[in-house]
Amino acid sequence: MEKGSDKVVWLDFNDAPDQGVALKSKHDTRELKQRLLGSLQNVLMYLFPAGKQRGKQFIVGDIEGNPGKSLVVELEGSRAGMWMDFATGEGGDIFDAWARVMGIDATSRFPELVESVAQWLGVSDSQVQNSHAAKSKSVSSTSIPKQVPTDELGPVTGKWDYRDSQGKLIACIYRYDTAGGKEFRPWDVGSRSMKAPDPRPLYNQPQILTANQVVLVEGEKAADALIRLGMIASTAMNGANAPVAKTDWGPLKDKHVLVWPDNDEAGIEYARRASEAIANVGASSVAVLHIPDGKPDKWDAYDAIEDGVDVWSFVKNAERTVVKDEMPIPMHSLGELLADTSPMPDDLIAPRVLTPGGMIVFGGAPKVGKSDFLLSWLTHMAAGEPFLELTPSRPLRVFYLQAEVQYHYLRERIQSMGLPERVSRRAANNLLVTPQLRLVLNDQGVEQVIEALQRAAAQGGVDILVIDPIRNVFDGGPEGNSENDNNAMLFFLRERVEQLRDAVNPLAGIILAHHTKKISKKQVEEDPFLALSGAGSLRGYYTTGMLLYRPDETRTDRTLVFELRNGPGLPAKCVDKSQGKWIELDAHSDRLVNQDYGAKLDAERQRKRDVIVQMIFDEAAQGRVYTSNQFAESFEGQAGLGANRTINERIAVHATKGDIKFFRNPEDYSLPMLTRSKYGYLCVEGMTVPASENIDTDTGEVKQAHFAIKPTHYKCAQTGAVLPVENPDVWVYQEEISHES
Numbered sequence: 001m002e003k004g005s006d007k008v009v010w011l012d013f014n015d016a017p018d019q020g021v022a023l024k025s026k027h028d029t030r031e032l033k034q035r036l037l038g039s040l041q042n043v044l045m046y047l048f049p050a051g052k053q054r055g056k057q058f059i060v061g062d063i064e065g066n067p068g069k070s071l072v073v074e075l076e077g078s079r080a081g082m083w084m085d086f087a088t089g090e091g092g093d094i095f096d097a098w099a100r101v102m103g104i105d106a107t108s109r110f111p112e113l114v115e116s117v118a119q120w121l122g123v124s125d126s127q128v129q130n131s132h133a134a135k136s137k138s139v140s141s142t143s144i145p146k147q148v149p150t151d152e153l154g155p156v157t158g159k160w161d162y163r164d165s166q167g168k169l170i171a172c173i174y175r176y177d178t179a180g181g182k183e184f185r186p187w188d189v190g191s192r193s194m195k196a197p198d199p200r201p202l203y204n205q206p207q208i209l210t211a212n213q214v215v216l217v218e219g220e221k222a223a224d225a226l227i228r229l230g231m232i233a234s235t236a237m238n239g240a241n242a243p244v245a246k247t248d249w250g251p252l253k254d255k256h257v258l259v260w261p262d263n264d265e266a267g268i269e270y271a272r273r274a275s276e277a278i279a280n281v282g283a284s285s286v287a288v289l290h291i292p293d294g295k296p297d298k299w300d301a302y303d304a305i306e307d308g309v310d311v312w313s314f315v316k317n318a319e320r321t322v323v324k325d326e327m328p329i330p331m332h333s334l335g336e337l338l339a340d341t342s343p344m345p346d347d348l349i350a351p352r353v354l355t356p357g358g359m360i361v362f363g364g365a366p367k368v369g370k371s372d373f374l375l376s377w378l379t380h381m382a383a384g385e386p387f388l389e390l391t392p393s394r395p396l397r398v399f400y401l402q403a404e405v406q407y408h409y410l411r412e413r414i415q416s417m418g419l420p421e422r423v424s425r426r427a428a429n430n431l432l433v434t435p436q437l438r439l440v441l442n443d444q445g446v447e448q449v450i451e452a453l454q455r456a457a458a459q460g461g462v463d464i465l466v467i468d469p470i471r472n473v474f475d476g477g478p479e480g481n482s483e484n485d486n487n488a489m490l491f492f493l494r495e496r497v498e499q500l501r502d503a504v505n506p507l508a509g510i511i512l513a514h515h516t517k518k519i520s521k522k523q524v525e526e527d528p529f530l531a532l533s534g535a536g537s538l539r540g541y542y543t544t545g546m547l548l549y550r551p552d553e554t555r556t557d558r559t560l561v562f563e564l565r566n567g568p569g570l571p572a573k574c575v576d577k578s579q580g581k582w583i584e585l586d587a588h589s590d591r592l593v594n595q596d597y598g599a600k601l602d603a604e605r606q607r608k609r610d611v612i613v614q615m616i617f618d619e620a621a622q623g624r625v626y627t628s629n630q631f632a633e634s635f636e637g638q639a640g641l642g643a644n645r646t647i648n649e650r651i652a653v654h655a656t657k658g659d660i661k662f663f664r665n666p667e668d669y670s671l672p673m674l675t676r677s678k679y680g681y682l683c684v685e686g687m688t689v690p691a692s693e694n695i696d697t698d699t700g701e702v703k704q705a706h707f708a709i710k711p712t713h714y715k716c717a718q719t720g721a722v723l724p725v726e727n728p729d730v731w732v733y734q735e736e737i738s739h740e741s
Contacts, residue, residue: 029095032117036094037081043094044073046120046159047101049224061460062087063100064167066206067227068460069429073097087395087426103169103189120156154178160220162201162237165209165251170201173220173237186237199248200237207232207461212506213256215301215315216274218267222260222301229311230454230504233301240270244277253282256326258315263291263299279324286323289315312454346393348463348509349381352567353390356507358543359497363514363532368548368558369577371404371468374513376417376582378466382430383423388560388573388584395426396463399456400433401449403472407435418580432456441496442475450503457504465501468513471533482533484517489534493541514538516547524549526643528561539563548575557585608650611639613659616684620709623690625671625681628652651682652715658733660684661711661725669707679722683711685731 036043044051044058050067051060056076061068062085070087073094074080081094092100095113099106104113158175172187186196203223208214211232217223218239226233234252236242240262259275261267271288279286291299304311348354364370380387384395405413410433419427434452439445456462467473475496476488483489501508516531524531528547532538539545545563556577562570574585615635619626626634632647641647654660662680666672669689674680688706710728715721 029114032114032121033095035121036117040075040081040094047097050228063090063097065101065161066460067458070460086428158221160203162203163205164201165205167206171197171237184238196237198246200242200246201248202251203235203237204233205251208234208251208255210505210507211255212502213258214252216257216259216278217301218262218270219300225302225305226311228458229305230458236274240266242270244273247277249277249281252278255283256285257283258320259286259288260301261288261291263295264297275323283324285326287320288323290319290321292318348393348396350391350393351570352564353544353562354464354509354511355543355566356509358566359510359512359541360544360546361512361514361532361538361542362546363516364548365516368550370513370548371402372413373548373582374466374468375414379417379419379427379431380423381464382427384426385423388575388582395430397456397461398431398464398466399453399462400431400466400468401437402434402468403437404469405436410435416580437473439473440475441473441492445473445475446496446499449500453500453504462504462508464509464511466511466513467497470512470514484533486534486537489537490541493537516549525551526646529563608641609654609659611641612647612650612654613684615639616660616682617687620687620689621706625666625689627677627681628679631682655679655715656717658714662713662722663709664712669709679715680713683709
């Protein structure tokens with residue numbers, strides 16, 4: 001195959017005489033390994049463009065080459081070239097790393113691995129040696145492709161992997177620096193041939209998947225330069241020469257895309273065609289960046305960084321041509337929603353505690369142990385380990401902005417947490433914690449935090465942003481109101497917190513630690529989330545509320561309660577710290593230990609039962625009857641019964657027990673008709689209502705003064721269904737039924 005004067009030689013192994021015998025390489029593998037180690041830093045930058053040198057080590061996110069610090073390669077000494085991924089426990093030598101990156105099975109396809117290394121190193125006569133080997137040895141057609149391409153362009157000087165949104169390798173681009181200039185060769189993984197896939201994929205799709213804003217440049221080199229700064233960048237395969245009609249622009253749907261062209265005519269034309277194609281696939285907005293006057297020919301994003309340009313500021317403020325504004329508010333018909341059976345997105349923290357793009361407000365009074373609880377919880381999330389049955393989908397990257405504890409006391413607290421070695425090792429590079437910050441999240445403070453977040457994102461992404469506590473960094477906007485003001489709180493959430501998230505990952509979860517107001521213990525028990533400062537705005541904004549409080553100050557255990565918008569309610573947990581670890585207390589064993597406290601709770605529940613039953617009885621004697629909701633609304637805050645919700649809960653409990661039943665025939669007693677009631681009017685044993693007329697006008701005799709109310713329905717203890725009463729003259733309690741059975 002020829003392209004101009006450049007030749008590509010195809011070696012066909014189909015003619016090998018003895019099928020099934022492994023191909024031996026005639027290269028000296030020890031020599032090749034020494035050559036790799038001799039230029040180890042160049043080798044590693046070729047394999048892992050997003051990696052960085054740190055002293056005597058080279059670090060990168062993983063064997064896939066993602067940014068981060070989990071995978072460490074030794075650069076010097078007897079262990080030079082040895083690598084270890086501390087997140088997965090995998091490791092090996094430089095040959096193992098080369099095989100994993102190139103997708104070559106080092107066991108069954110070792111000769112291909114050796115040839116790949118030799119070709120990159122430019123070892124002479126490699127094609128001759130392999131051709132001779134191909135004629136004298138057989139190769140399994142299932143272990144090596146039918147055609148292995150080798151070219152005469154010299155050693156590969158650059159390689160870029162194109163992956164789909166799930167990280168699966170689609171294609172590779174190889175760069176060669178020849179005497180006539182740079183040359184590129186594509187490799188289609190699907191067909192195992194030296195050609196571009198159809199359609200051609202976009203670069204850096206795994207990061208595009210979770211991004212809100214994407215910068216599209218010309219070429220992988222420019223894209224990588226921006227990625228190393230923490231930006232989400234991409235390019236079409238072949239840059240300005242990319243055939244727009246054959247490129248899959250679909251991953252940019254619903255994204256805000258800024259096209260950064262090279263400074264030449266080809267770049268301007270590429271930007272025009274690409275921006276139109278991106279707009280047509282449904283991008284939220286598309287704009288083309290203007291290159292400043294005076295820049296040299298072909299000046300691009302890579303050159304801007306080399307010139308010392310503040311790229312973040314440039315991208316934000318430079319002039320641009322808007323090709324498409326933001327999309328209108330989306331709408332979905334009922335039919336579309338019913339027809340969409342695609343899988344639900346994975347929870348960041350299950351079950352539905354933190355969903356992608358969700359927000360937790362975690363509240364508690366001072367000294368309740370909120371920060372210590374939060375630090376333990378986040379460490380487990382960063383390690384991918386469950387904590388009190390709160391389970392992360394995977395090891396999560398957590399950025400913990402805390403504004404209370406100074407560095408030395410922070411490290412003392414972390415070192416005294418008594419974390420299992422497995423948890424601390426897996427979380428080591430995933431949990432990033434700031435020492436005490438003295439800043440306010442105003443415009444300037446937000447810019448500072450965004451810069452830190454972008455550095456964190458460049459090292460491996462950000463899955464969760466934590467701010468602890470809100471009060472210390474709160475900015476309520478131009479009016480300068482406190483967090484107790486609902487409008488100021490709403491401004492803080494929309495203009496400060498959301499801006500931080502959008503800068504790195506719109507699908508990241510947010511956890512805000514917040515102090516509670518001083519309210520009575522009774523109010524905390526009845527509706528704990530009213531204790532949050534700015535509760536009106538917070539409860540309308542967050543997806544999950546969590547509150548940690550002590551029901552009894554004389555005891556060490558705490559109650560952890562949840563309020564979930566995206567899932568069913570979670571039961572409250574009784575938690576405590578034991579031997580440095582947070583544990584959930586067993587309700588039964590805890591009750592034995594705290595019998596006095598349990599007895600107090602029982603007495604209070606019995607008191608409320610007696611008060612409710614007596615009030616229903618007394619009110620009926622005055623001619624007033626109630627449904628459950630009417631009773632709760634009428635007597636909220638009276639006789640120590642608590643809030644509306646608490647009263648309804650107690651009525652439901654005692655209806656299940658049989659203390660309260662219902663009647664649906666008010667017309668028999670000259671009472672108001674029922675409207676929209678599931679159960680009916682409340683009824684207790686012995687309840688009466690006054691008769692409408694007490695004296696017979698014909699005889700002058702006194703008629704019955706009261707009517708006895710008999711129940712018509714009851715609540716089934718097993719199903720909660722409303723069932724007819726079999727014998728209204730006999731009052732039956734559920735406890736009696738249990739004893740009889």
